[in-house]
Each structure stands twice: as structure tokens, then as C-alpha cells.
Amino acid sequence: DQQVKQNSPSLSVQEGRISILNCDYTNSMFDYFLWYKKYPAEGPTFLISISSIKDKNEDGRFTVFLNKSAKHLSLHIVPSQPGDSAVYFCAACGTSYGKLTFGQGTILTVHP
């Protein structure tokens, strides 16, 4: 039972353009969502998060949008840079903060 889903295994974007990574969830008890960037054989690096009381959170080039009614969130990276190439995971948690449920990940490749 995949409670957090990233349906796009990969995404390829030109440098300078916008990257949009999507994530859907099924558990209505989730109230905090996070995005992580991960390189092979390394631990995840936190990027940005959003609480369910908000619908948008912005941090530099990264913006996360949350649509609670659709149980959908997205990460926008603009402008995309080659150094952004990595696997991006969305994660969610409920009242037990820190106990994360991860999506399957999306491989982002940003071409120069």
C-alpha cells in the first residue's frame, strides 16, 4: 500500500527552465510534507517542507505547493541548474513527526 506516490520515475529539463516534480498521497492523516534530494549511496538532504495549514512555501529557487483537497503536492525548481540533477523524494508524516513515509522518488536530470 503505497501511501505516498511519485508517479514519474524520471524528469528531464533544460537548464534555466522550470522543473516540476509531483507527489500524491492517500492518507488524510498526513499533515506535514517534505521534499528531499538524494544522491546515490548518500543520505537524503532536506530541501523544503510545508504544513497542511499552508498551500505554498517558498525558499529561494524551490517552491512547494500543497492541494489538500486533491491530496497532491508539487515541488517547483526555477531556474533549474545542472547541479539539481539528483533523485527527489517527497515524504509525509502525521502526528508522529519524524516518522516519514517516502514516495518512490523521481530522477531529475537538468541538461546544460
Place this chain on the structure above:
Amino acid sequence: GAVVSQHPSRVICKSGTSVKIECRSLDFQATTMFWYRQFPKKSLMLMATSNEGSKATYEQGVEKDKFLINHASLTLSTLTVTSAHPEDSSFYICSAQGDGENTIYFGEGSWLTVV
């Protein structure tokens, strides 16, 4: 710099032996740590929640007698894979929970290969 450190980063062990992986919070106290496992090209799956001074809470399907977790201090949790088998080969990652929002820190991960 890293705030959560895992050791070893890579380990190879023989079938039937046990191997211990350490997870340390470097500059904060973590009453709660989490252990995840990642299979190749798959997501991170939560194995257990490690609570300082008490028993770990295991997720459904995770054998607690095989994956022993000890959280004896506020800065250290250990995962011991007992009687390891090749199917235990995986990437194991810990995280530690600090105070406040956005304070879940992940370790660098540990590659376990059982031969």
C-alpha cells in the same frame, strides 16, 4: 557539516555473522531516531523508531529479533543485523529528530553487503 553521522559507510560481512551500524547525532540530543532501508532504485522504507531508554518500535513486517536496535544514549542508536543473509544486503539510513520544525536530520547511510 553533517549533524548525523553513520558508521560504517560500507561493510561486507559473511552470511551468518552479525554486523552493527551506528548512528550518532553530533551536536544535539535525539530522543528519537529512525532507521530506514532502501533497496536499489526503490524508496526508503521505515524499519523502526528508536527511542532513547526504551524499546524500539518496529514497522509491520520487520523482524525485531533480526534487526536489533539499541538507543542507549541521547546521541547514539545502533542497528545490529543478526545472522545476516544475502537478502539483507541493502542501504541502511538513520535519521534523528531534533527540536522544532525542519529538524529531521539524516545520516550518510551505510551500505551492507552480505556474501
